[in-house]
Amino acid sequence: MEYKTLLAILDTPKNAERIADFAFALSQQFKSHVIGAHTEPLAMVPIVAPMEIPDPASIQALQDMAHAETESCEKLFRSKGDREGISYEWRSFMSSAGFNTSALIDSARAADLVIAPQAEGEMLSGSGSDLESFLFESGRPVLLVPYIYKEVKPIKRVMIAWNGSREAARATFDALPFLIAADAVEVLSIDAPDTATQSGSIAGAEIAATLSRHGVNVTIHSDSSSSLRPETMIENRLADQSVDLLVMGAYGSPRWWEMLFGGVTKTLLHSMTALTLMSR
Incomplete structure (x- = not known):
């Protein structure tokens, strides 16, 4: 693709x-x-x-x-x-x-x-x-x-905000050409629950395995939000890992304006520091 x-x-x-x-x-x-x-x-x-x-x-x-x-x-x-x-x-x-x-x-x-x-x-x-x-x-x-983006740079480091949802899955596969070409890809999960297929501590392992079969150099990272909001943790991780591209689903309620501008999506769109690929 x-x-x-x-x-x-x-x-x-x-x-x-x-x-x-x-x-x-x-x-x-x-x-x-x-x-x-x-x-x-x-x-x-x-x-x-x-x-x-x-x-x-x-x-x-x-x-x-x-x-x-x-x-x-x-x-x-x-x-x-x-x-x-x-x-x-x-x-x-x-x-x-x-x-x-x-x-x-x-x-x-x-x-x-x-x-x-x-x-x-x-x-x-x-x-x-x-x-x-x-x-x-x-x-x-x-x-x-981002409006702070002043010059074209290669997309070498990518981070996927992963929560196992339909939106996250679609965004991940929509971004596959970028993921394959990148030097490093991280699947980030925050406050992931235990499920029938994997524990929260290794959330993202199955999607990471699928991506690796496409030749993606992928790792996983799970974290707990503790006193920080999830969007703040994502922003901090973007800066700490010098991420060039964030991949995430657009989440929220059925009404489009709440869907788009609510919660994590609203905050990250407003304070965008990296290229961001989104799917719904």
Whole structure:
């Protein structure tokens, strides 16, 4: 298995360059085709009080700004693709639904991997929540690039946050190309219970054995949260082991906004320090 079709989300000129750089670097590694995607929002209609008459000049100015942003992202993406000699294409969509437009979701569902920027600031604000909801509607593994990530680096050390769930299993196998190529992979379990197949002290042993049959250089590590929250322990482990990529499932309740922004998932998305591959 390799990632042969990559969908790179270039939502603003500010983060388009680093997302494009990372997508094209992965394309070189896996010999992939890269689709650059951007959605141009339809301008909201401002109201002039007290007459409540739409202001055409303001509407046009907002739409012109949005279109200029689209052109900027496209120009940057195409120039990098041409320079690198990469197989690529550009897709832009105009929609009031933002990243939840059906055309973009359809594009994502036909890709092996979606690459997108971590939302800056408050996770539930503006385009952040819009982008994150799209990522989990796509049904595809999503590789989030932290906004502190300034240059492309090889993915040599990977950590899997493992709890034996469906989401964790899917994320692990979705990440298999990265795991096989990595120098070292650690399966981390926190507060793992004893089960019919293994004790909590060796949680992750069975998935580690499966990964080793794929040629993955894998170890397991089990820990107890004691006085620390699980998300804090994961963050500490990422720093201590100089991890390049975190692999984890997206957990939570059935409602998408609680699913995405609740608990461990919310904290790690907000304070992301490493590339993070997530699946649902």
